[in-house]
Amino acid sequence: MKFRIIVTVSFLLTSGLAFSEEGGMSSLIFFDYSYQTSENAPDHNGFEVKRAYFTFSKSVTHAIGFKIQFDVGRQKDRMNTNLYAYLKNALVKWKTDAGTFIFGLQGMNVFKIQEKTWGYRFIEKSAMDREKFASSADLGIGFSRKFAEKGFINAMITNGGGYKKPETDKYKKYSVLIGYGEQRLDKKRGFNAGVVFSYEPYKNGTVYRKQLIGFLAGFSVKKIRMGAELNIMDDSAVDKQNKLLSVYAVYKITERYQIFGRADRLDDGAENENYIIAGMVLVPAKSLMIAPNVRILEDGSSRNSFNVNFQYNF
Template identity: 35%
Template structure:
């Protein structure tokens, strides 16, 4: 246990020094995140000292670090920006307290997107207690959500581009709440979520909640998933998602998903929908080719000249080749293009050299 604390505090001091030197950070959030993690670790210490029998389960844990970075440059005179970018850095720790209980805490450092592009902010991404026994799993706290986790897994290149629902705000990747998963039969799992609905970057600001029910069916190499998500503020906003995936060993991965959100942004009759298709093929143990096509669209509101989300509607194309340097690191050269529906806005083709490394 002493070794564990040495490792944890060494990582914490290094991260504090690096962040303070290079990033603009919301220190109040970082302080809360570190305090929460230390509280969880104190609980672990007490818990792990209770059972000393010879054949008892041995508590164990490991640190988690994952970084997404890239170098990119535009291919047109009107989109010719270039530069190195740190997209995301995840730092955390996972701990198995017993055969049934575990916990994970994770800090997410990234660009908030709604302020200066040069500012980075740290958030507590996850801090959840998990109970798992037989067919049942329960996650409680700041939990990672299941809404588009399977889609992200089949896409397989989160370090290059987010999954469709995450990118276009159909749902959150983490939130405060509870998640229940249950295996009805061998290949059929249902999951139910009740959460604040504000995501992991914001605290609860009202008494409204967000609920979702989903089901995943696995038929050999084929995966089917459906999710219904609902929340209410001024209006009832509901999101329906359907996914079909295919996995042949580790050689071929392919998926197609359709998502629709009714009363999007809690605005009456505002519908947002889209399709995302993606596939990858492993040429060898080291090389993989991949591609993706997204299409986002919205409906036309009576009395308005065009679709209500016209400035954001469009298609995204990605194609590239990935090289797995070692198990913990991979790099990809890829072409990305955003083609807006608005004819007055130019396309945005870019070349990216994307990198992921983790422990």
């Protein structure tokens, strides 16, 4: 497996050089140092490459474009320390007067706005992504369109298994995002508000369904960016409802120094989980971000950690 990863990455790098005149090659790396401060914390303090993305994109015409992205990371099983490479995006985008159609393996729509409002994916995943309310990418067909000046809608039909697993049944996942405002509050001032919905039947002896509804809102002014989301997941197989609340705020001291805080709360009706992150982001150069931060996780026990996260791209 290690050999496969080396070959894949080498191929991507050489392909990027070969196609540089025709398209765009980019990379994004997440790297961190983690120190567990709790008394009974697991013994895995140290440095780690959390994620590496290699992307090639090309516009063939003003209406047709392609994108291929590989995602390199580790599995959650700490007994397996190998890095694995996955194909995360392999899509064609077709712009028409009616809207934009996307075919293939593509990013999901249910937390794309919230992730940009949070703005620090290299520090932590968005709340829904972290709690596995939805996969970050899936295989299928998507459609997006803008309306009423700043209104937007994104609808998708996908396999439902994510980008790391093959399809195993005949059922499909249906998801919709409807919102109004600026979609990238991490880059532009303004506000947004919206609702997301997904529905996925699946068979486990009999046919059950997973249903998600979420509400989101955020704003960005000169020095402050804030966002909040409430997500409710129902699974008819277990007759249980999970509620996930996440709020986050960023204060920009200068262009090079920012402070942030975030609090997530997961309630499944029987137990609660609270997750808090706070820290500072330093931007010594355009392609480098450094974020010392502390984390508190309460899920029956209390676990604290100190992390330094890095993001660099080229």
